[in-house]
Amino acid sequence: MGRILARDVLRGQPTVATSDVSNAQETIAELFGDHRLMPLGFRHSLDMKLRSVRRGGVGIEFLDYGTEVQIDAQALDDFFLVQIPLAGHARLQVRSSIIESTPMLATIPPLERPFTMTWDRGAPHLIVYVQRQTLAGVADRLFGLDSGKDLALGLSMDLKGIQGRAFLRSVVELQDEMAAENAAAPDHLHRLLAETMLSRLLMATIKPLGPAPGGNAADRGRLTRRFNELLERHSTEELSVSDIAVSLGVSIRTLQAVVRSELGMTPSELLRRSRLTRARELLLAGEPGRETVTSIAIEAGFSHLSRFSSAYLQTFGELPSESLHR
Incomplete structure (x- = not known):
């Protein structure tokens, strides 16, 4: 599929905008938890734009800080994030591990460990939010796992491969449904789209447990x-x-x-x-x-x-x- 354009993410939904660092940090903390936001660009100013829709344990966010920023985040506890740069580059650091992220490689911050991110100027992100319990339920049906603690998604997702592209397609379908300006889609349709996206997220990230199953x-x-x-x-x-x-x-x-x-x-x-x-x-x-x-x-x-x-x-x-x- 073609590249996702920033202007198309949650098109029609209200945009929260601010150039005040404290206001931006407070707004994002309400969505993702405590963190420290530090603009690194010229004059240390920013031009944040945010669109966000959540429903039934999943969410789609568009976030652009308008300048280079560093984000020192506390450990996530009860939700996962898949962070996809729509352009430019970003970095995720967890202890000594550093992931260089591009539109072809998403990052997945870890649960229960603090982490640091750096987003370059001109690197707006599409962020997929998933409650831990919601993903655990899909994993249980898909793999037989019995709780969120068994999920090991890794720190990144390759978006160039078959599974990564399938995940991206399902994200686009879900965000199209969630961005609709008219009445929300019926619950059963939303659940179908969300579960498809979550299944593809798991298939793109869950690592095999031991040798390839099924023999040679x-x-x-x-x-x-x-x-x-x-x-x-x-x-x-x-x-x-x-x-x-x-x-x-x-x-x-x-x-x-x-x-x-x-x-x-x-x-x-x-x-x-x-x-x-x-x-x-x-x-x-x-x-x-x-x-x-x-x-x-x-x-x-x-x-x-x-x-x-x-x-x-x-x-x-x-x-x-x-x-x-x-």
Whole structure:
């Protein structure tokens, strides 16, 4: 995807602006916690601009200090931040570790350890805010982890790779929804977009625990083929990822890791995509007087019509009823 432009982040949302250092520090402290802000530019002045929207345990922020600054921050406790320079450079220092950040490399400040950041002049940031408990819940469903303390995201995220680009796309989709000037999107749509973004954040940052699961490359390839064959035959049945793992004789964790490594998506995402594809085939071939959206959704393996409709719209760009009446 192309570079995200500063003017497009939370476009239409109110911008908080100040040139007063104390006011800027106080405003940012309300969002991210105690810190010391020190302008390093000429005359030690700044021109801060901030836009911020939070909902349901996640948030999108746009922050530009308008000059070079140093930020000495206290340890984060109950939330994660993914900090993406939209231009220029920034640095994150945690003890002796220094991460040089660019639009292609995001930084993730650590939990429970103080850190220092330096943002160059002309380095506006898009910041993704995630409550620790919210991310832990997604990790539990995705990997079987049972609490936030088990999450080890590392200090940086490569945004050039497949997983990093997928994360960026999901961030753009989420911020588009959260930036809407009109009424907020329905809760179920927001949850879908947020969970997709959080899943991709985890997939881009969680480090493997030990050797690559699923054995060697040949073993992983066989497991992936069996997984795809099972989806092709049974995806429309009442089937969960746990059921698939049992059928294939592997743990959920191994199935998650191998499928994600080999196919770039989670088993649950692929299961949903298979069902959506089947539903679209049935809708396009259906007769409006004989079939209904509800009956086709159930036949394709969906039990919640509202979730099906939202996912279908997001995937194919039209409502199920529009496909049926083509």
